[in-house]
Amino acid sequence: xxxxxxEWQIMNALWEKHPATARDIMTRLPKDVKWAYTTLKTxxxxxxxKEAVSEQKQSNTSVYEPLISQRKARLSAFRxxxxxxxxxxxxxxxxxxxxxxxxxxxxxxxxxxxLQNESEESGETE
Amino acid sequence: xxxxxxEWQIMNALWEKHPATARDIMTRLPKDVKWAYTTLKTxxxxxxxKEAVSEQKQSNTSVYEPLISQRKARLSAFRxxxxxxxxxxxxxxxxxxxxxxxxxxxxxxxxxxxLQNESEESGETE
DNA sequence: TGGCAGCTTCGACATATGTAGTAGAATGCT
DNA sequence: AGCATTCTACTACATATGTCGAAGCTGCCA
Numbered sequence: 265x266x267x268x269x270x271e272w273q274i275m276n277a278l279w280e281k282h283p284a285t286a287r288d289i290m291t292r293l294p295k296d297v298k299w300a301y302t303t304l305k306t307x308x309x310x311x312x313x314k315e316a317v318s319e320q321k322q323s324n325t326s327v328y329e330p331l332i333s334q335r336k337a338r339l340s341a342f343r344x345x346x347x348x349x350x351x352x353x354x355x356x357x358x359x360x361x362x363x364x365x366x367x368x369x370x371x372x373x374x375x376x377x378x379l380q381n382e383s384e385e386s387g388e389t390e
Numbered sequence: 391x392x393x394x395x396x397e398w399q400i401m402n403a404l405w406e407k408h409p410a411t412a413r414d415i416m417t418r419l420p421k422d423v424k425w426a427y428t429t430l431k432t433x434x435x436x437x438x439x440k441e442a443v444s445e446q447k448q449s450n451t452s453v454y455e456p457l458i459s460q461r462k463a464r465l466s467a468f469r470x471x472x473x474x475x476x477x478x479x480x481x482x483x484x485x486x487x488x489x490x491x492x493x494x495x496x497x498x499x500x501x502x503x504x505l506q507n508e509s510e511e512s513g514e515t516e
Numbered sequence: 517t518g519g520c521a522g523c524t525t526c527g528a529c530a531t532a533t534g535t536a537g538t539a540g541a542a543t544g545c546t
Numbered sequence: 547a548g549c550a551t552t553c554t555a556c557t558a559c560a561t562a563t564g565t566c567g568a569a570g571c572t573g574c575c576a
Binding site: 412431435447452 | 552553554555
Binding site: 306307 | 568572
């Protein structure tokens with residue numbers, strides 16, 4: 265499932281809290297997004313066609329629910345980035361992240377801790 | 391500079407070895423890409439318009455050179471993924487990568503080492 | 517019960533992206 | 547010189563994406 269930029273903004277708002285109406289979602293979109301209400305509705309319809317969200321009518325108002333998990337969406341996006349921009353390998357990506365200083369000292373420290381903790385355990389989510 | 395999927399495939403081929411002609415690039419595209427020669431040319435023209443590559447005529451044949459570095463392109467793509475899909479924070483991304491088992495034990499170990507070494511140094515930004 | 521307010525559905529349109537054909541110029545082989 | 551090969555430049559077209567406006571329901575309140 266590939267989401268477009270606009271779709272990500274909507275899905276992010278929806279994952280944050282749902283079910284939600286179009287109005288609800290509007291208020292949770294990034295501040296710099298200034299869509300007409302119908303623009304959002306159009307996007308929601310398209311997401312519904314794509315089976316990314318479900319649409320239920322409560323009397324005259326539609327209530328939406330995500331049908332794809334954030335985890336799956338992230339996985340797709342991540343894989344795409346990896347394949348498309350980093351030769352499909354973690355190595356280049358890791359190097360890139362470190363070289364670009366995408367991590368500050370504190371983050372590095374946290375990361376090290378996470379890594380060390382996780383090294384002991386197994387387990388998954390969803 | 392945002393590159394599309396098709397553009398990434400071309401730029402990857404061009405970064406790999408350049409200058410290069412359209413024919414050269416054709417041979418280095420992913421195996422599953424089966425474009426007509428003119429399709430590639432169209433893409434190259436668009437990349438040229440976008441100032442992502444330069445086009446020089448050697449007599450009657452165009453020779454291309456990347457004008458944007460792979461590093462910069464990766465940076466854009468990475469930032470976009472981070473902002474769009476991971477709340478713009480490394481934390482969620484790191485957790486995601488670990489949970490998804492994108493890193494095996496050895497890689498984690500290496501990563502920890504790199505992190506600890508780099509922790510002392512400083513660097514610059516873009 | 518007449519309306520306003522808010523929702524919904526449809527249709528429309530611009531730009532972006534993917535994909536390619538055609539025509540004509542430049543090259544090079546014979 | 548004449549022809550086949552190979553390029554380039556243009557044009558075209560479908561689908562995807564971003565953005566709305568218009569018009570028609572629904573429900574609630576004075």
